[in-house]
Amino acid sequence: MLHLFHFDLKPRSNYGDAILFELVRLLLDGYDDRERFLVTGSANLRHQVGAGRVRQVNQGYDAVVLGGGGLMLRSTNENQLSGWQWKISIADLEALTVPLVVFAIGYNRFEGEPDFDPVFAEHLNATVAKAAFFGLRNHASIARVRDYLRPELRDRLTFQPCPTTVASYLVPDLHVPDLEPERRVGFQVTFEERNELAGYDGDRVFAGLLDVARELAGRGYALDVISHHPRDRRFHDHLREHGVDARLVPLEGIERDIHDGLAYYARLPLTIGMRGHGQMIPFGMGNGIISVAARDKLRWFADDIGHPELAVDPRGDEWPGRVLDLVDAWFGDFAARRREFASIREGFWQLSLDNLARISAALTGTPGERPFRAFSRYERELALNAFTAARLYDREVETSTRLRDELRAERTRATAAERQLARREAQLARLPFYTAIRRARSGSAHRGE
Structure with a gap:
């Protein structure tokens, strides 16, 4: 071994x-x-x-x-x-x-x-x-x-x-091979300033997903907001501020069995995700994914599983409708699509x-x-x-x-300060007025005054 x-x-x-x-x-x-x-x-x-x-x-x-x-x-x-x-x-x-x-x-x-x-x-x-x-x-x-x-x-x-x-x-005891098509959808939503480099607008992404959530809630779907990172909770706050009821499912910070998140995804029929692992984990546990693709890697995974249409570009005005169409398609042929995955x-x-x-x-x-x-x-x-x-x-x-780096930085600053002080004292010692005072004091001391 x-x-x-x-x-x-x-x-x-x-x-x-x-x-x-x-x-x-x-x-x-x-x-x-x-x-x-x-x-x-x-x-x-x-x-x-x-x-x-x-x-x-x-x-x-x-x-x-x-x-x-x-x-x-x-x-x-x-x-x-x-x-x-x-x-x-x-x-x-x-x-x-x-x-x-x-x-x-x-x-x-x-x-x-x-x-x-x-x-x-x-x-x-x-x-x-x-x-x-x-x-x-x-x-x-x-x-x-x-x-x-x-x-x-x-x-x-x-x-x-x-x-x-x-x-x-890898965790077959947590997998649910015959999951029933419960009308429940998870939202795993994140946005970073780095996404703006490619022209994505966080406010517009949140607004579009708010429209999707409202429509799904109106159709009778239960909604979860899944956080992989503390910043992912902002979308839950966004829904609550606009009167849309959703359950928050925090997965980050699990202290004991981190496999509990896999058990959760195994029973979630469909995830609308924005993180790479917000699509790979539910796929790996047997369930559906729709990617709001503000990152290349989301499109790349959709390509690798032969379904590029599952990666929706959140630029423009029409994309929330495409997300809703994909939700309908998944639940409309639930068992067959799970078998394909x-x-x-x-x-x-x-x-x-x-x-x-x-x-x-x-x-x-x-x-x-x-x-x-x-x-x-x-x-x-x-x-x-x-x-x-x-x-x-x-x-x-x-x-x-961190403490070692802070100590090293403090020592560096102290050394620099000592050198600067020594240079200033040397410069001061060369000034005529200062030199005259030193000589006068030296003469007074010599005469015993």
């Missing part, structure tokens, strides 16, 4: 990222009847990876896993070591002596955002060259990453769907197993032939103990790093 070190994230404020990395571990650990891989260590991928961490990994683990998530983003965890979220220098990357597996990450630039700094292309080429496996979570990411690579590296990129898209296979999900699952076989063969020489064995609820609870402990450790590291 190979012991793996996982560079991940364990945020409390973003449900999609929190559950994503846990599902990566469930996928790896369950492969080949749980006899092939075991994730036994982890660290926050946004913390700088230095020589000490590299030495720890080289001495104590058989391989490194990075991912998944939309890590190729310049405006989160900005740094000049890599130019993207994984904060490791090329020198420290090259110092890794164990195999590197990059798993289900994504090209995540906002539309209109400046291109990556030059260090990104250099670092990306070094990472792809180093990796035993480099999996990207959608085909559009593959196309864009290829543009940064040297020709001899471009064929190393592989399509690896995000594990959230096959969640029903199940077939697509099965294809993603088989592809994931094939990729794990490739990874196993690259790392051990054999692909592994035993069936996948998912964790039970009790086993997931045990795994979550390690997750919780690691998250607490990450918080302490963040606090220590």
Whole structure:
């Protein structure tokens, strides 16, 4: 069995990222009847990876896993070591002596955002060259990453769907295969200033979705507003201010069983979402999605499942009507559409197993032939103990790093102030008036006055 070190994230404020990395571990650990891989260590991928961490990994683990998530983003965890979220220098990357597996990450630039700094292309080429496996979570990411690579590296990129898209296979006890078409719709709505770079207007998006919510409520649908992040709750406030009744379902900040969010999505017939994981998670648990696509990645996922019409561009005036038409289409043929999604999900699952076989063969020489064995609820609870402990450790590291940086900054300011004071005293000592006073005082002291 190979012991793996996982560079991940364990945020409390973003449900999609929190559950994503846990599902990566469930996928790896369950492969080949749980006899092939075991994730036994982890660290926050946004913390700088230095020589000490590299030495720890080289001495104590058989391989490194990075991912998944939309890590190729310049405006989160900005740094000049890599130019993207994984904060490791090329020198420290090259110092890794164990195999590197990059798993289900994504090209995540906002539309209109400046291109990556030059260090990104250099670092990306070094990472792809180093990796035993480099999996990207959608085909559009593959196309864009290829543009940064040297020709001899471009064929190393592989399509690896995000594990959230096959969640029903990882937590089969939470999946509801024969869900009844309850008239209930979830809204997962978010908007950032970075969306405005591509010409999206947050007020108009909220107004359009308010129209959709009012119409659905008038037709007798129960409405949920799902928050993956605290800012997602603003849409619930918006509905309440305009007299539309909806239940708030907060998923971020879950302290115990983060799989509860998967159980919720398994019973939600349809989600109208604006986050990547606001579409991938409900799809992965067997249910319908409509994307209000203010991000490229929402369109890219709709393309990968063969339904580009499910990604609605929220610019212009006609798009709320298209969203309502898609709601009608989903509930109008509910069972058949769920079966179609199940077939697509099965294809993603088989592809994931094939990729794990490739990874196993690259790392051990054999692909592994035993069936996948998912964790039970009790086993997931045990795994979550390690997750919780690691998250607490990450918080302490963040606090220590912040305090160390603040202390270093204070020392730098104090040193600069001391130097400035010394320079001013030296300048003052050279002034004629000051020199005359010093001489007069010196003469008085010499005469004993």
